[in-house]
Amino acid sequence: MHLTNDQLNEYLDGQTDDRARIQTHLDSCDDCAARLATLQTLFAELDSLPDLALTTPLAARVLLNLERTPRLPRWLTLTSLLQTAAAVVAIIVAAPLVLDYLPTVQAPTWTDTLAQIQIQWLTWIDALAAIQAPTMPEIPALGISSLSASLVMACAFVLWLFGNRALLRNRL
Ligand SMILES: [Zn+2]
Structure with a gap:
Protein backbone atom coordinates (compact mmCIF):
# COMPACT_ATOMS: atom_id res chain seq x y z
CA MET A 1 0.00 0.00 0.00
CA THR A 69 -13.19 16.04 -7.40
CA PRO A 70 -13.17 17.65 -10.85
CA ARG A 71 -16.65 19.20 -10.61
CA LEU A 72 -18.15 22.53 -9.64
CA PRO A 73 -18.17 23.14 -5.88
CA ARG A 74 -21.54 23.25 -4.16
CA TRP A 75 -21.29 26.94 -3.27
CA LEU A 76 -20.92 27.85 -6.96
CA THR A 77 -24.11 25.97 -7.87
CA LEU A 78 -25.96 27.62 -4.97
CA THR A 79 -24.67 31.04 -6.00
CA SER A 80 -25.89 30.44 -9.55
CA LEU A 81 -29.37 29.56 -8.32
CA LEU A 82 -29.57 32.61 -6.06
CA GLN A 83 -28.28 34.74 -8.91
CA THR A 84 -30.94 33.35 -11.23
CA ALA A 85 -33.66 34.11 -8.69
CA ALA A 86 -32.34 37.65 -8.18
CA ALA A 87 -32.19 38.28 -11.93
CA VAL A 88 -35.75 37.02 -12.44
CA VAL A 89 -37.07 39.17 -9.59
CA ALA A 90 -35.26 42.23 -10.95
CA ILE A 91 -36.68 41.68 -14.44
CA ILE A 92 -40.22 41.13 -13.10
CA VAL A 93 -40.00 44.39 -11.16
CA ALA A 94 -38.75 46.23 -14.24
CA ALA A 95 -41.18 44.54 -16.65
CA PRO A 96 -44.15 46.98 -16.19
CA LEU A 97 -41.91 49.96 -17.05
CA VAL A 98 -40.58 48.19 -20.13
CA LEU A 99 -44.08 47.14 -21.20
CA ASP A 100 -45.31 50.76 -20.85
CA TYR A 101 -42.49 51.88 -23.10
CA LEU A 102 -42.93 49.20 -25.75
CA PRO A 103 -46.05 50.57 -27.59
CA THR A 104 -44.33 53.91 -28.26
CA VAL A 105 -41.52 52.31 -30.24
CA GLN A 106 -43.66 50.14 -32.49
CA ALA A 107 -42.04 49.59 -35.85
CA PRO A 108 -43.45 47.80 -38.92
CA THR A 109 -41.34 44.71 -38.17
CA TRP A 110 -42.04 44.69 -34.41
CA THR A 111 -44.23 41.59 -34.54
CA ASP A 112 -41.70 39.74 -36.66
CA THR A 113 -38.94 40.72 -34.25
CA LEU A 114 -40.92 39.45 -31.27
CA ALA A 115 -41.66 36.19 -33.06
CA GLN A 116 -37.98 35.72 -33.84
CA ILE A 117 -37.04 36.45 -30.24
CA GLN A 118 -39.54 33.86 -29.08
CA ILE A 119 -38.15 31.29 -31.52
CA GLN A 120 -34.66 32.11 -30.24
CA TRP A 121 -35.92 31.70 -26.68
CA LEU A 122 -37.47 28.31 -27.43
CA THR A 123 -34.14 27.25 -28.97
CA TRP A 124 -32.42 28.30 -25.74
CA ILE A 125 -34.92 26.30 -23.73
CA ASP A 126 -34.10 23.22 -25.82
CA ALA A 127 -30.38 23.83 -25.37
CA LEU A 128 -30.88 24.32 -21.64
CA ALA A 129 -32.78 21.07 -21.37
CA ALA A 130 -30.05 19.29 -23.32
CA ILE A 131 -27.24 20.37 -20.97
CA GLN A 132 -29.40 20.00 -17.84
CA ALA A 133 -28.69 23.48 -16.53
CA PRO A 134 -30.66 24.70 -13.48
CA THR A 135 -34.25 25.24 -14.55
CA MET A 136 -35.68 28.74 -14.45
CA PRO A 137 -38.36 29.46 -11.86
CA GLU A 138 -41.80 30.03 -13.30
CA ILE A 139 -42.95 33.61 -13.67
CA PRO A 140 -45.95 34.34 -11.44
CA ALA A 141 -49.12 35.32 -13.28
CA LEU A 142 -48.96 39.09 -13.74
CA GLY A 143 -51.56 39.43 -16.44
CA ILE A 144 -48.93 39.86 -19.15
CA SER A 145 -48.91 37.98 -22.43
CA SER A 146 -46.81 34.86 -22.92
CA LEU A 147 -44.84 36.77 -25.53
CA SER A 148 -43.88 39.40 -22.97
CA ALA A 149 -43.12 36.66 -20.47
CA SER A 150 -40.77 35.09 -23.00
CA LEU A 151 -39.00 38.43 -23.43
CA VAL A 152 -38.60 38.79 -19.69
CA MET A 153 -37.28 35.24 -19.37
CA ALA A 154 -34.81 35.84 -22.21
CA CYS A 155 -33.45 38.94 -20.45
CA ALA A 156 -33.15 37.02 -17.18
CA PHE A 157 -31.31 34.21 -18.92
CA VAL A 158 -28.82 36.61 -20.50
CA LEU A 159 -28.19 38.19 -17.08
CA TRP A 160 -27.73 34.72 -15.63
CA LEU A 161 -25.23 33.79 -18.36
CA PHE A 162 -23.15 36.93 -17.83
CA GLY A 163 -23.20 36.43 -14.06
CA ASN A 164 -21.95 32.88 -14.38
CA ARG A 165 -19.19 33.92 -16.76
CA ALA A 166 -18.02 36.44 -14.20
CA LEU A 167 -18.20 33.82 -11.45
CA LEU A 168 -16.21 31.26 -13.41
CA ARG A 169 -13.61 33.85 -14.37
CA ASN A 170 -13.18 34.86 -10.71
CA ARG A 171 -12.70 31.21 -9.81
CA LEU A 172 -9.69 31.00 -12.18
ZN1 LIG B 1 4.90 3.78 -1.78
Missing part, protein backbone atom coordinates in the same frame (compact mmCIF):
# COMPACT_ATOMS: atom_id res chain seq x y z
CA HIS A 2 1.44 3.36 -1.09
CA LEU A 3 0.99 6.50 0.97
CA THR A 4 -1.97 8.74 0.11
CA ASN A 5 -1.61 12.42 -0.76
CA ASP A 6 -3.26 13.24 2.55
CA GLN A 7 -0.69 11.19 4.45
CA LEU A 8 2.19 12.89 2.60
CA ASN A 9 0.60 16.28 3.21
CA GLU A 10 0.17 15.62 6.93
CA TYR A 11 3.70 14.26 7.11
CA LEU A 12 5.03 17.49 5.62
CA ASP A 13 2.88 19.54 7.99
CA GLY A 14 4.08 17.48 10.96
CA GLN A 15 0.46 16.62 11.75
CA THR A 16 0.58 12.83 11.51
CA ASP A 17 0.30 10.26 14.29
CA ASP A 18 2.23 7.49 12.53
CA ARG A 19 5.27 9.43 11.43
CA ALA A 20 7.55 6.44 12.05
CA ARG A 21 5.51 4.14 9.78
CA ILE A 22 5.42 6.76 6.99
CA GLN A 23 9.17 7.33 7.38
CA THR A 24 9.79 3.58 7.07
CA HIS A 25 7.70 3.40 3.88
CA LEU A 26 9.45 6.44 2.40
CA ASP A 27 12.84 4.82 3.04
CA SER A 28 11.84 1.71 1.10
CA CYS A 29 9.62 3.18 -1.65
CA ASP A 30 11.07 5.37 -4.40
CA ASP A 31 7.58 6.17 -5.73
CA CYS A 32 6.31 7.77 -2.55
CA ALA A 33 9.66 9.42 -1.84
CA ALA A 34 9.45 11.07 -5.28
CA ARG A 35 5.88 12.24 -4.61
CA LEU A 36 6.97 13.67 -1.27
CA ALA A 37 9.80 15.50 -3.03
CA THR A 38 7.29 16.94 -5.53
CA LEU A 39 5.09 18.19 -2.70
CA GLN A 40 8.14 19.67 -0.95
CA THR A 41 9.08 21.48 -4.16
CA LEU A 42 5.54 22.80 -4.44
CA PHE A 43 5.63 24.07 -0.86
CA ALA A 44 9.05 25.67 -1.41
CA GLU A 45 7.87 27.42 -4.59
CA LEU A 46 4.75 28.71 -2.88
CA ASP A 47 6.84 29.87 0.09
CA SER A 48 9.11 31.79 -2.28
CA LEU A 49 6.13 33.90 -3.40
CA PRO A 50 5.74 36.59 -0.71
CA ASP A 51 2.07 37.29 -1.50
CA LEU A 52 1.10 33.63 -1.30
CA ALA A 53 3.09 32.71 1.81
CA LEU A 54 0.01 32.63 4.07
CA THR A 55 -2.02 30.48 1.66
CA THR A 56 0.58 27.72 1.25
CA PRO A 57 -1.22 24.88 3.07
CA LEU A 58 -4.56 25.95 1.60
CA ALA A 59 -3.18 26.08 -1.97
CA ALA A 60 -1.64 22.62 -1.66
CA ARG A 61 -4.88 21.18 -0.31
CA VAL A 62 -6.92 22.85 -3.05
CA LEU A 63 -4.61 21.33 -5.68
CA LEU A 64 -5.01 17.89 -4.13
CA ASN A 65 -8.79 18.30 -3.89
CA LEU A 66 -9.01 19.40 -7.51
CA GLU A 67 -7.36 16.14 -8.56
CA ARG A 68 -9.93 14.17 -6.60
